Amino acid sequence: MADTTETLPLTAEKGRFSETLERVRRSSEYVVMPILALIVSGILFSIFLFALGKSPVDFFSLVWRGGFGTSFSWQNTLARSAPLVFTALCVAIPARLGLVIIGGEGALVLGGFAAGAIAIPLIGVVPSYVLLAVMLFASMIAGGAWIGCVGALRHFRGVNETIASLLMFYIAVSILNFFVEGALRDPSDPNKPSTAPIGSENMVGFIPGTDVHWGLLVGILLCGLLYLLMNRTTFGFAAQIAGGNLRAAQAQGLPVGKLMVISCAIAGACAGLAGFFEVAAIHGKANASLIAGYGFTGILVSFLARHNPLVIVPVAIFLGGIAASGGLVQRRMDLPDATVLLLQGLIFLVLLVSETFYGRLPFFRSKGAQ
Amino acid sequence: MSKFQLNRRSLLQNSAAGILGLSAAGIAKSAFASDLTVGIVYVGPRDDFGWNQAHAVAAAALKEVPGVTVVEEESVPETIAVQKSMESMINLDGAKMIFATSFGYYKPFVLDAAAKYPDVEFRHAAPLWTDADPKNAGSYFGYLDQAHYVDGVAAGLSTTTNKLGFVAAKPIGTVLRNINSFLLGARKVNPDATVQVIFTGEWSMPVREAEAANALVEAGCDVLTCHVDGPKVVIETAEARGIKCCGHNASQAPLAPNGFITGAEYKWETIYKNFAADLAAGTVLPNFTGGGFDVDFVRSTPYGAGASEAAIAAADAARADVTAGKPIFTGPINKQDGTPLLAAGANLDNYEPSLDQTDFLVEGVIGSIT
């Protein structure tokens, strides 16, 4: 993931104006290429639909209507994209170090579980802002520790982080189920094993004028903060150097282990926050509904955003919109649920392949670098 | 809670007779007269050969009603997604009636949506509605444990080892109730019978279900049944191991031509046909409709080759008894840990609301909830 950085080598010999122009032109590559990739995947998917005897025009107009076309569609889309922002950050931050974490779902599940579990003795005892603050920290600590472990295992034991995080997802699910169906089960609801409900008076509310909870705004702010951390601080630069070449970074005396563990812990804390909002804003309690695949869709979001925290927000909204329109597509076109999965896979593939064209299309090529 | 339960119990009996008081709140008859759009939400694929398919096939009855349009959405997880899908049906398709077919949809999603859209009717497939809930919401359910009881009677006379096996998904109320009724049926005709239960932890996990079935056979069980989303694997494994089996959810008779005894099936079509008739007549759907053999909401699969004469006779008699309202839970019954549930001579009505909240296994069942 070394090639996903925003910084480009500058050509110093130009005048300032033409230099700026040059930079804008070359930076525009990062906007134009993904859009081109989206168009190409749209065309490929249209061919697929056409071959099945379905109308691509209907399909894309329904995607537009269901995801973005009405004010309700926007609410739907935004509500679905909120958790994706957090889980995408769980992939993006370690990616700067060249780590591929695919088990963010595990941190989400444990974060949500920790929030639900720690609330049990406090419900009705402390005011809601205290309760929510405690739950918030619990979820961040649980998620952070979980993925932090993945980073530590990678650095201190050389255990591959991709596989380890996936294995730990399955383990996180068994931890959740063990407690939620066992010691921490709320006896008043035997039909859906859950922790005790925190009560509607304690729940995180909606952003005024919408039915989207505050998590989305927190997620957007977090993206901004983490962008600054990764691009404007020594920590971020060190992480980028380590991501570029681990051995060289070690040789230069960078604390690679610390960088890895901290990045992974931040990542896990982000996913844990997703779990917190699921519990505190949606379900009101921790249960197996936390395992909804947000962590896995987050992988897609982060890769499409090229692991740039600022780009994660629009990409999460884009994918949230596709998810939101999936229902409408099913209802109107009689296409199965897997249609959205297929479209996502196709977009992902084409976007990854588009990486290969960066710097190779004549328009974006630096004249000085020839 | 107990107050509502009492109310609901009386309501239930009323509803079986088709008389409904409470529900009319604010809904004009004409709302249902013509051009009604009905939305149905499923938690998994509509053709899963299990729970969702049973609903989808039965709900097709609604499509026959003139003026009724049915829109369906599958694989909607029990998260904010289901609330948004229901709202999408309301806002974009103009749905005025929603059927939510998965257990975890009810709280908080169906309740929230019902509060938000008072002119839309919501019905949910589990016995959860109480008269404290919005009047435009409601429940419909078949009490499958009655059919599992009949299975148990047939199984109790089919075993030579006196060990029956039960592959169960999760230890939730409905599942535990089915296990208990299966055991009570078996004990009714065979006091030495035990039921060995294995929880797989997931509603659909085919490899583990097959392993569980095999493990039960190794442990000496010679009749198997199950409560998982798709019973196909368990039934086929039992057949391959040369033992007998009882079905669940839908007819599995063709999957086990030698060992199939009988099975517990929902008869959702009765419920959906009743709904269709109500819609055609322009009457409001009941808030709570539930029942078993007495109202034809559940049925036994026709006997297979594994059913002996004695088993058929006993099972027929048991079904006649239950249909006539004879209780399944007749004392003395102890819970698994030896604490008494019912004293000798005491019994529980088959629609006793506390049974919806089953959080125990009865004596004779081997395997623990946690």
Place this chain on the structure above:
Amino acid sequence: MGDDTGLMTVLLAMFAGAIRVSTPFLFVSLGEMLTEKSGRINLGLEGTLVFGAMSGYAISYHTGSPWFGVLVAGVAGSLFGALHGYLCKLPKVNDIAIGIAMMLFGTGLAFFFGKAYIQPSAPRLPALSLGGWSDHPGIRQALEINPLFLLGVGLAVLLWWALKNTRYGLVLRTTGDSAPAALALGININLVRLLATTAGGFLAGIGGSFLSLYYPGSWTEGLSSGQGLMAVALVIFARWNPIYCFWAALLFGAAGALGPALQSIGISRGYHFFNAAPYILTLLIMIVSTSPKRSLKGAPGELSITK
């Protein structure tokens, strides 16, 4: 029930489970091993496995021949493998990311076209009864073995031998260990990797068809519980050695049987963790057996995940 009987039941169940459940792991891990030996990683084998399961079942249903289904599953898998191999040779394209995308894509395709095959009953693969010598019904049952299992064992041995002793094995190992060295020897690296990934996809497709056509023996969307991804972990602790892949697959199968087997003798408390045994075990083995100081023995030098 005495303790001895209980223990025997569990051991027998784990032995039987190892044989029943290991075959898909074995095929996918051998496929992944081949791919990784060439210096690439393919995380997309999960999607390949699921598509193989679907296509194998569908073809068996339409043609009545389960073996033809297995073949088609393999061919479909090799198409996925070839696509992966082709895309990864493009500059700046990351093999891990492509793998994740292929997983999504393969699963999506399988679910999309698999709807019609959930309900029909397709002809299943037959079993060979190798336990006729025993009076114990449990042992006889455990030795009801599918020919694919034996094929997999044979393949493991063959690959082990071929990697060591043939020119093809040498070319593959050199490509995976050091691209510059391979170039110096005049090896077409991209071609070798393309072929290795294609062969890997073929094996993963066959692994999938075992799931749908033998055990548990039907097509559903929940059929794979991550077997394709687990195989990647399995290859790492099998040290890229085909024979170890076989033992590792058996271990996974046995671990998967542990949860249900313990519950069958009445030990249910904590069954969630017993059910997660394969994952916990893999993680522990990886923690114990890897080292940050040196590359893993047998690890291909070009492989991104071990660099």
